[in-house]
Amino acid sequence: MSETTKNNFNRAKAFCNFDAVYAPLLPTIKDVVMKHGDEITNTFYAELANDEVAAAIVSGRVEQLKVTHKQWMEELFNGEYGDAYFAQRYKIGETHVRAKIEPYFVEVITSFLRRKFAEVLSDNPKALEAALTILDLDAIIIIGAYHEDRMKRMSEVTGMNQALLERLMSFG
Amino acid sequence: MATKQEKINAILNELKMATSDIKGAGVISPDGMMIADQLGGNQGDAAAAMGAALGSLAKRVTDTLKVGDFQEVNIRGANAGILLFDIEHRASLIVIVNQGANLGLVLLEARQAQSQLGQMI
Ligand code: HEM
Numbered sequence: 001m002s003e004t005t006k007n008n009f010n011r012a013k014a015f016c017n018f019d020a021v022y023a024p025l026l027p028t029i030k031d032v033v034m035k036h037g038d039e040i041t042n043t044f045y046a047e048l049a050n051d052e053v054a055a056a057i058v059s060g061r062v063e064q065l066k067v068t069h070k071q072w073m074e075e076l077f078n079g080e081y082g083d084a085y086f087a088q089r090y091k092i093g094e095t096h097v098r099a100k101i102e103p104y105f106v107e108v109i110t111s112f113l114r115r116k117f118a119e120v121l122s123d124n125p126k127a128l129e130a131a132l133t134i135l136d137l138d139a140i141i142i143i144g145a146y147h148e149d150r151m152k153r154m155s156e157v158t159g160m161n162q163a164l165l166e167r168l169m170s171f172g
Numbered sequence: 173m174a175t176k177q178e179k180i181n182a183i184l185n186e187l188k189m190a191t192s193d194i195k196g197a198g199v200i201s202p203d204g205m206m207i208a209d210q211l212g213g214n215q216g217d218a219a220a221a222m223g224a225a226l227g228s229l230a231k232r233v234t235d236t237l238k239v240g241d242f243q244e245v246n247i248r249g250a251n252a253g254i255l256l257f258d259i260e261h262r263a264s265l266i267v268i269v270n271q272g273a274n275l276g277l278v279l280l281e282a283r284q285a286q287s288q289l290g291q292m293i
Contacts, residue, residue, distance in 0.1 A: 159232030160225055163203040167221045 005144025022130040029127040030077035036120045093145025103146040180208045190281040193273035200264045227264040257286040
């Protein structure tokens with residue numbers, strides 16, 4: 001059930017001409033960003049630790065999460081953003097949904113990452129544009145996984161199928 | 173030979189003719205689409221969506237509260253009534269009745285239509 005999100009991901013890429021404009025640029029800035037990889041990742045978890053609820057969620061596994069997070073960040077700059085990329089990112093979204101992490105936390109931490117990218121790429125506006133765009137595309141996927149999960153649960157609790165729910169909302 | 177659509181419409185027609193208490197009737201898919209519309213007026217799309225929502229929720233309620241398979245819902249508005257009948261979980265029959273309708277007769281006729289539609293849909 002990732003069709004809606006996949007569709008939105010592909011539409012969002014087409015909207016900003018991502019494959020032609022930004023995809024080729026991203027691998028060229030990987031080293032610049034990853035030079036700050038440890039610092040960004042450490043601050044990411046320090047920021048989360050400031051929130052009582054988020055801190056409790058990551059407690060006891062911060063070191064392990066830092067490894068996966070840094071790897072996730074590296075993959076932003078691999079240059080391949082097709083179906084395999086989408087599927088892998090959607091799985092990450094589903095992991096957060098399953099872990100019952102409020103989407104709010106994903107939003108605020110993405111906002112933090114935007115600020116960090118702006119900081120480390122401040123002297124290269126085109127590179128910053130590319131980095132922020134892939135970050136936004138990843139956010140579309142993770143938040144999409146939450147959205148689809150809500151629709152699925154709504155369907156389960158009401159007994160209404162997805163097509164009917166969409167139809168009802170169109171009357172709003 | 174009559175098409176399925178014609179047969180469904182014939183059942184609805186017969187139902188409407190059975191008593192003047194029945195103002196309109198329709199058959200709805202679980203997606204909220206009108207399969208056959210003899211409701212009159214111009215609220216077909218909304219009626220189909222709302223009817224399907226009602227049927228889905230009613231089925232969910234009867235399942236959760238373990239009162240057996242969902243069969244029908246009866247809603248009384250100030251000006252008219254709405255009855256909804258399950259058709260083998262594949263569709264619903266919606267019937268609009270006058271205020272103060274003779275529900276005994278209406279239910280008898282509507283359940284017969286429900287059973288006929290169940291064999292067809
Ligand atoms: C942009 C935001 C985020 C990114 C890119 C990200 C990235 C990741 C990745 C790559 C994984 C490993 C997924 C897997 O093994 O399938 C992961 C797991 C996890 N993340 Fe995040 N994360 C984000 C936000 C958050 C936030 C805000 C929290 C907590 C408040 C969080 C808590 C966790 C936890 C607890 C796991 C492990 C879940 C499990 O294995 O059950 N993440 N994250």
